[in-house]
Amino acid sequence: MERLPIFYVATDPLRALGIEDLYENFHVICVDYTDIVDMLIEKGVSVFCIEKELGGDIIVRNSRKLLLHDAVQEFILKRSVDEVGIIFFKPLFSLEKVIAETPLGKSRTIRSLNASPAVSSLLENKLNFVRMCKEHQIPHPPSRVEHLNNLHFDSLSQEFGERMVVQFERGWFGNRTFFLESESDLFSLRDQYSNRKVKVSQFIPGTTLTINAVVSESEVYQTYPFIQINDDMNEEVPLARMEGSTVGNVWTDLVPYFSTKTKDVVFDIGRITVKLATIARDLGYRGFFGLDFLVDEHARVYAQEMNPRFTASAQMITQLEQEVCGSSLLNEHYKSFGITINDTMIDDPYFFTKQLKGMRVISRNTEASQVIINHTPPNGVYVGGDQRIEFISSQYTVGGLTKDEFLLLTIGDGRSVSSNEQLFEIQSLEMFPEDVINHARTIKKEQF
Template sequence: MKNWPGLFIKYPLFFVSPDIKRGLGLEDLLPDFHLICSYYDSLIPVLRRNKVKILCLQESADKPENIINNSGSLLSKSPVLNYIRSNSGKIPAVAFFKPSLKIDFLLKKYKFIKVGNNYEQNEKFENKIKFLQIFSKLIPDYLTPFTIEKLHDLEFSCLAAKFKLPFVIQFGHGWAGKTTFFISGESSFNKLKNTFPQTTVKVSRYINGFTVLNNCCLYKDKVLVSPPALQINGFSKLSSRQYVTCGRQWPLIPFEKSTVSDIFKLSQKIGRIMNKSGFKGYFGLDFLIEGNSGRLYVSEINGRLTAASAFYAKLERGKDLIPLLAYHYASFLGIDLPVEEISPLISGSQVIIRNLQTDKKINLNLNGVYQISGKKIEYQFDDYRPQDLKENQFIYHQEKIIKTDSEISRIESLRQALSSPFKLSPWLVTLLA
């Protein structure tokens, strides 16, 4: 069905996020779609050339250092409300990346259509502690043994005896692995315990393996599931922190049909459980695959749009598929879309560079599309359309504002970034050298 974007014509849709990249995917495809962001990004003029409608607060801010870093606060600002109201003759629909109580309050107050779950639904599944409390009896064979306690009630000797060293401590909330701690000795445990004594944590056995993820969407009575992707982490060239997420790659390698089948079945089962609670739309799952045994564990649920949802939508569009992101919007707007039952064959990589020294070595002066042939790299043009990339091309994008441990630049390609879970592909090694 080629004309499905026209079904959204009735709804002026505004995606509100400090970072404009969170709202990408369908920005140039839906008929009345608007991006509202805080920070200026060099993608903005590129997107505007492609007729994308954008409000960026930093473009008119007197004091850039006061730019908002929170979607709820962004939504409350008068320039944002004025823009939404002046660009919607009908009741506007507002989409967002991560739910919050403030977003719930404001959308109810302004009587805007909410395109996303409320905070309570998100917290029920995304909080790692609450996730275990719900699913420990439903999928026990796919969860690592764990303990849940406040840190001040835990003793290192007991945990070391139960889980062996190293063991893993996780907070209920975190982003890109930044609140996951690998404890190999008593000093690191005591430092964490003394810093966060009242924090309730999950403690579990360390799994020597790699992380796999997927994107899913609850649309009406169906659980739509993407093929699994390999999470990129553990490379010092990308980040000084070993376990911080630095991207993802489709397809999954190594490719075991039984593992892919188990991931699909688990995703369906978890999705049905979430659906019964009233959750709908986008969510993502993280899995651990143990290196020696190949055993599969469910790690966590991201009960919202994921870090991969925008890029994955571009890859889907490159295959002429209706993206999961479209089903997410449609599930909250009551739009009927045809459901394609064939599992798509998706290939592409998104690499996040968080190591400043590596980014300096790349020595690419311009954002945009490059062509790589062996060790020869040539700039092509400034555009952002991952769905139209050729096999020997990639997009390089450097952030304008850089924060500690955050994204410095990214590389997007239809090529595989990894030749194995622990080895970068030769073309990427050449680029990062």
């Protein structure tokens, strides 16, 4: 019996990867044409890249428009008979409603392989997350939800101290996170964003940790916590435009960070993860999600936010999990929607808490406006030395990297990149974190 055809729809082909070597009826539908598309096709992966097929003048920059494009619908229809599975990196719309009157919707049974966008939106809302944590007694930094125009710096500083964090209900990679240290900071924020409803929190110095997890009808699977990297804004070559922006992750032993408190930190994060996953399940959510935690100097754990979708780290961590665990959370995501990727039966909810090793660093457009990027270096393996960085071979996975090598994944030539959007990513298995970050700064300075 032929397996259900799965079509992963994304602007960036890298977002779709993870099961292409394990599931024979898997198809990538993407916008961006880079050399990675050709690598995938050469490897035998089914890919429809709209820029490659129809030319670079096709302006389709979101998954909804991409799915509705006539050429994409034709591609799916030719590779399916009755039922099709559709999956997105971050679903923002009701698949059934959008596709109902299209040729695909009229002639195929569509199975969505993402959680409900409405439920996802509710869980991702940072203002709602505060309420949810208070209601369920989940530790969260002391916070208040209020309209900007109703805030007064003196009363805020009495409540939260000299430094505060302001966040909007939605934001990505720290682009809607602001820091208040004076009344003028508050006035500036009001002038820029008028009377927005925001979350104001006490600024707590500490270490930010992330976990990825999957919630199904009966189980919650989660990873071992890993480090989230925020950029140093005092560097000559910044990797992000705004303070608080995430620029990567490190998978490593946490003992150097928390010493004898490490087991307590990991236990608390695991307990909170199960609690939040259960809340999400009760709301109707299932599948892959991420959680960010803050751990202060006393090893107290605070839940910061929930990302009810695939996370930016999913592409790399799936490779690490497959190598170390023999399966991945991504496989469990598909399983939660009735799709079996491999024969591995996992009964232990802590199966994926094995220690992984690796690092990823991203660089963003730090200009205030969009830029056109030309002459990008090729995607693949590089070796980094003291004097220069040298290209070794074309590749899009971290498998086989030596301690002196890293993987560079860039956008394509001629790409228009908005402010704070990603320019490239570096992935490494064994390099020291500071070396990977330095290579990222060098590449940004010399190539972008």
